[in-house]
Amino acid sequence: MRTLAGRGLLASAARLGAVAMAAAALAAGCATSAYQRAGNSDDVASALGKTPAGTATGRPENAAGRPLAFLALGGTKGPRLAAYDLAESRVLWTQPAELKARVAVGPDILVYGAADALVARDISTGAERWRQAIAKGERLLGYAVDGKNVYLTVQEGGQHLHGGKASLRALEASTGGMRWRHEFSSGNVGAPAARGGLVAVPVQSQYVTLLDADNGEQLAQVLSSEEAATFVRALPEGLFFGSAGVFRLTPGTAAGSRKSGGYARAKLPEFVRPVYWFDLYRPEQGDYSALDRNRILWRMTPAGDARFRDDLAFVHNYRFFFGFDARTGELKWAYNHPESEAVASAVVGDAIAFVSADGDVGALDARTGARIFAAKLPGEVVRGATFDAEGWAPRGGAAPAPPLSETLSKIVWDPDRRFWDVKMFAIEELARQPGHEVTEQLLKVTEQQGLPAAVYQKAGEALIARKDGSAADLLARVLSTHADYAEGKSAPAVEILARAAGAMKATTAAPALVEHLRRPETPPAALTQIARALAAIGATDALPALHDFVTMYRADPLYDGDPTPLVAASEAMLALGGPAERQLLLYLAEEPHTVEPLRVHLRRALAQTAGAEARLRAAASTADE
């Protein structure tokens, strides 16, 4: 076991090739903690001195510098691995391969986890170069490639995940030969990340151990004191770690303080799954999975405080991509990929590259969401992909991104019924957009059959908030639909539409509201809103319907428990009507069959308005004289 506390002793031991002995000795001599110096900013500063400064732009890892995508293919042709040249839109090679974990790319080789080995293939031909067997009793926890080395963390012993002990092994990328090996005191370590001579390994969920890529010597330990460090990630702009947010690895974040300025967390809507990177403690997340399709995509500025590049954070949600202002949460753009899910994506600089399950290869402009690249792998089923395309920014031939409202509408109307959280978000965002056509779209939502109630609610609330009087005719049209068993039709979301009609003062919607007031299927909550809307609109033509409603149900035990619709209707009668309505309500207030709560309400309401009524009568009388 190596710890910073015993660095001198262990360096000697390593040189003597007696690591195991030294570990035992250290274990005996260091009974306190292996993490005593964790969080030491000087140690971190010293370790970072070994790595180059972050850069704003990078290049692909592969030696040729070509923008490539490595695709895990499935389907009837069996499991295969393909290399795809994004610049030339062509497949370079395809090899049979059963991937159990993601591809990691180096200059000359790529590696991936197979059932019982880490396999390396030639990046130019796909031919197998070597394989590192994972012995029985071992578990491959993860791996990374950096330059001429491949690093893998392996659990040894222990029946359960993270039981036993773990080691980090450095292999020659060209041959697979062992360069060095670092033993951890715990089996609870995650997959590594490596960048410019430094290897970072998450340990015990709380620490990030930094090792010298040349010899495996431990250089520093980060203590993530305010949130778990479930990932480490190497990017051209630096090394990062975190879980619920992203820490840039700096001396300032050595103790994992969110207040250090080295921490960033994007402001994103509720539907977004807050996955900034894969949980490297969970080997299953090392494979291509649904997690690749539903996560946050991000890049950072190359230096200084942790800040998302261009203040943008991106969300990949299956078929949808969104660009957000990471500081405010404002939606900047949206992209709806038609028909199939994007199974993999990556921010490769100014572009977001993605590939869909049915072989669409694409790229979006990270600033606008415009589709800037489109290619197709016909007849292929893509399970996942790794992009080695840093700096790739295809230009030319790209159509400008459609208006945001148009894309959001498409998302709302997408026939795929799985993504209601996204659609709810799209409705919410749509509501923020100006224009009569947006109101129309929101109304269209309320017209649709079989949507979750929350969707109607969301669209309706947006309509109410818009108070778009110019949409009154549209509203009336939507409300003119009724339930009809013979035609298989349901009523629209009357409750929410009635509220919108009231808010809009939609006079033209009054007849349709009256129709719903008279219909048997209209639920009590909608009846209440209809009555209120009619009052708000000043729909005196609705008085007969209100009369019929109140009288027909005023003695119905159904309303004994909750007379709200009757109360609302009688209120509307008082507001819109005259002496005749008042007289009727007086009768109903005294008639013993009227449900008691309504009687109580009517008595109170009539008493409260009696003075005003008398004054009106007196005024009318004076005017007549």
Add this chain to the structure above:
Amino acid sequence: MVVLISSGAAQAGKSAKAKGKKGTPAEAKKEAPKLPAEKLAKVRDILLGDDDPGAIDAAKALGQSGASNAMEPLVDLLSVGGPPARLEVAVEALGALGDPRAVDALEVYAGNHSPDLRRRAVKALAAMKDERVVPALLAALGDQAPDVRAAAADALAARKEAKAGPRLLELVKRNDAGAAPALGLLATPELVPQLAELQGSVDDNVIASALGEYLKRDDVADPLRVDVVRTVGHLSGAAATTALVEYIATVPAKDDRPSKKEAQKLIDDKGTAK
């Protein structure tokens, strides 16, 4: 028990009967009894009063009275509302009276949330000899409650309202057994193949019920009836056999039309198959 027919009204009734013996029946029919104003006011008080059983009896009695002005207090009751049981009887009574002046009130109650009250209102509307009720009956075919739809379907069939055909077909497509007999009664020859084509997607019993009614109609040419009989013969379920048996029963014994022979043959075959 409320007795509505006043001496005057009773006299009018007797007078009508007497006239029936000597005068023309048509004349007698025209003169419906009329409740005296005092009696009407008293009944109105009972209908709107506290006594539920009394009000229900009064409503029933009004419906049975046949009085030309019996509709008025019943509509008054519907207009101010009351306990559901009272309203149900009032609606039925209006149906019994068949006075078209009650159409508006009944249409309001055809929209009541209670399926039972809607069904009664639809039946009452059906009793009105007034074209104004047709749209309401057609609309009731779209009701969520099967009993209400069935009442509307029966009413439209009884009125031979051809406009109902397409909507009834839609209901049959949705396996609505209540609409099937009405569709059989109203179906045009063009609609019959569409009905037959529903085999496989609609319950055979529903199709058999519709085609069975179609077979019994007098206005169907026998060659077409033979086709329908064969279609019914191919259907499974008890309703198919019943349709054939009932059809044969409607044909006079001496009538030896081909469709009857075919129906008999199919029944025999079904029996043999068993």
